[in-house]
Amino acid sequence: MTNDYVAEILRATGTLRSGDPDGVTAIVQNALALAGLTGSGGGIVAGDPGRSTKMPQASLPGLGLTEHHSSRTGRLRKPLGEVIRSLQEGGKGLKLEGLPGLGRPLQAPEMPLPDGAQFLDQRYSCAAGARRYRLYVPSTAGEGLQGLIVMLHGCTQNPEDFAAGTGMNALAEEHRLLVAYPAQTGGDNSMSCWNWFRPGDQMRDTGEPAIIAGLTESLRDQYAIPADRVFVAGLSAGGAMAAIMGETYPELYGAIGVHSGLAYGSANDAMSAFAVMRGQPGIAPVPSRKPGGGLEAGPRLIVFHGSADTTVHPSNAERIIAGKGGSGEQISQSAPGAAGGIRGYTRLVTKRKDGTHTIESWLIEGAQHAWSGGHPSGSYTDPRGPDASAAMVRFFLHGTSDLAEA
Template sequence: MTPDFQQLMRNAARLTRSGDLHAATAAIQAALAGTTPAPPAPRAMRDMADVIDVAARELTDTDIDTPAPPGPAGDDAPGPGRFVAGSHSNAAGRRDFKLYIPPGAGGRALPLVVMLHGCTQNPDDFAAGTAMNELADAQGFYVLYPAQSQQANPQRCWSWFKHNHQARGRGEPALLAGMTREVMADHAVDAERVYVAGLSAGGAMAAILGDAYPDLYAAVGVHSGLATGIATDLPSALGAMQGGGKPAANGASGVPTIVFHGDADTTVHPANGQHVVMASAGTAGSVEVEQLSTPGGRAATRSVHRAPDGTVLAEHWLVHGTAHAWSGGSGRGSYTDARGPDASAEMLRFFMAHPRRSGH
């Protein structure tokens, strides 16, 4: 990806050491997004932005869990699929979103898949690249695409590496969970089959949401992302993206997780895929490894992690030759690799095999 990733990371490390955290953040965002950092604002303005950005109010469940008033009557009346815009606000802030309502919605409760885009992307781009709306047409489920704002982050990256955005009831996780619950209140969603997936920074935030809200999200999909808590500040983010980080020692979460990662990814090191799996499944149980290939496409190694009772806890797909891109995605969107196995279809298969467990 361009510009040169290693040069951007060295620049970010230099800026961190000098104390210019805002510029260092921009360099990390550019490394994730494959772009050139924007010219820096005056230092005084950047310092103010850092202070605003660091603040993250801790919320109670009342702040995020209270259902919104029901939507307009007949909103889910049977008909063709619709891609509608909306927004959600709570004490953690405000974000826009796009919601795909599949054909025939409203007759029965349907699953919901929350899709978190990567840096520089937006809901329309991510929907086009992953083709998740087409799968929703065929199989019948809602798709929610939260949008990170450029006011919150100039490159539209989710704040996965900031300690105040990594726990229940705080920052972006609280905002995204509240948005999910609002959509559930407004539409006929099956509460036992709500899932979250994402790419890159969105994948890292998806992992955080799964850990923080196992009572809400039944399973997680992480594509080219990082494990919860593997970074809590700029220096540790640099190390984690280059493969040097270690997940927080909290034990296996047990949240069913499917991971896709390309072994040619120079933006987020492929070792991070294994970190995500270990954070979910731990080392207990067994691992089944198989080599998969598609004529004219890319080969992949799939590792299935099972609990001692045989229950599938996690799947890890290492796609050979893929860089920092959604495997099997459409060229209509950014950061996709059409030659790889279909990550969207495989994630959906995994999700539907994992409804929310009793007791969560």
Template sequence: MDSMRPGSARLARLSLLAGTVARGWIGRLRLGGLRIGGPPGPTPSEGTLPDGARILSESHGSGAGHRDYKLYIPSRGHGRRMPLIVMLHGCTQSPDDFAAGTRMNAFAEQLACLVAYPAQSQAANAQKCWNWYSPSDQRRDQGEAGLIAGITRQIIRDHAVDPRRVYVAGLSAGGAAAAIMGNAYPDLYAAIGVHSGLACGAAHDLGSALAAMRRGAPVPRRVYAPVPAEGRRILPTIVFHADRDRVVHPRNGDQVIIQAGAADARMAAGLRVEVQRGRAPDGGHAFTRTTHLDAAGRPVFEQWVVHGGGHAWSGGSSAGTFTDPLGPDASREMLRFFLQHRSPAA
């Protein structure tokens, strides 16, 4: 979020999500142990790349501005078009931090996927939060939504990407931005993942952002700009949210699913619902997974509630910030979900 006005004593610092939370929330984040846990998983980085893999530092510019991004290219899969996952970090994070915490590059190496990490500019937001609460950044082909879409299209143009297998996911402010991308660009992305985020249009300024974070938005709004007719469809959506998240109320995860189903209420009503309860390995968190399946048994919506977790990437590595190594593994499950879906039109 934007910097605080001078003299504000109530808001202490910018949080992972929206840039401003009460001091008590920050204290609970620290006590929750989000930065500690088991040993980090193997994550390819500039210094430890497998032979043939690359990490590129690129940039994209348009009338809406300029953003840098990192692109992981795996060592395998060359010679054919690969899936692309666009990963949107949370506040105070960077592409390298987010890659280390999610271990997404390690999974991408195994599955032969490209992974892009757009970087929010500190000039656009002092704490590097995506401005998910700003109406000018929620509209198709405008603001930050337009820049993220531009990065996606640039990678599709310049690399061996299967345009029917392009996905976007994010954490916190990045999760809210991913929800915006899904609403504004259902013709560009085959599926989306929202971790500890909010529905598109959950806020329109700082005050409504804080209210939505505390208790959820009253009525999440729909797409802000026209979407091509061939792109209008229910967008497969996977949500992770912990039930002890003190930064973003867990109700926001419910609202992301509700909003996704609103694109075609009749179709959503015809989905078969399954509920699974389990626990992550090695004494990890318990979870409830609710899956909405189509007639072919393919998941259209999937919602994971992590019991006892906080505001952190579930199953992530302590090599990155704002992770909870006690699982379940959000990166693994999002990729599984994503790769079951392809866009009907490229």
């Protein structure tokens, strides 16, 4: 099995014509059975954010990893072409259009801009490749920018959708921040996922990390952003890539935010990606090698995850935190759900002697695979909060997500 197996399966299903999720699920399950793959549960490889439909969770993962593939090569018992033919033949007369989150990014409306603000559509190129990106420049930029946040969207999303859903531009206007939204397209991954599970995209100076780092450096230098005020955050596959950026370019980012993502080095192909997303151990974690010293060196970290996430199992948040080590006072804080449906949460903090937080982990009660506190104009958002965007910005700028301490 190649790393592009799941992407090819999704591309094949995207050619079907169906409005019947159960029918499409049966087709995909039959195809996987032909390929020697059985089981149920899990989520889409590459951290595809799921919506309310259960079709992605029920149909694609849940692979019999031990029985049906080599642990080193992941070879299928049946060739991919046979699987695709089964999908095509079984899908006659069905429709996929209208199934949210399957191959077609939401066309989010352009958000209104304050007078003097800009939401630029630009492109960055380097030896490792090129990406389109949107750049929010606040109307108060002339008074001095306070930082740069690089926002990495999830699967099937695009920069405009992600900006609308996270509401990060409004926070950027309030705090005089520059926000960049790199775009992963169908040409780079058929579901527009950042390729967090491919070895070539988990290393410094190559692949997608090199592109994102080069874009970050160019904006930092162009807009004279202080070196310690550069941050990266992402959702799902974008969250996994943000974790990779923190490990491969620790000197570049002052802090990273991972929402519903996965730990650095937790997968090296499609099969190990499926496993770790389902909460299984995946591959052995890779010790981080950071310029200047041990495992505790590197950017500060804030993590959000929903306790009811069936696409990326909540145990992945624990794995991210465990991989960072950390020293200092450990504080656990729980907040029950409030009247009006606001979700409760448990927050674990590693606090330094100077009062700043080196690690924060938020587990949101009952939340699924969606940006906590996000706006419904974007995809994969949970408006019931708490507000992950506001907490991240406070953590990035002030070393704590506590409003009273910020």
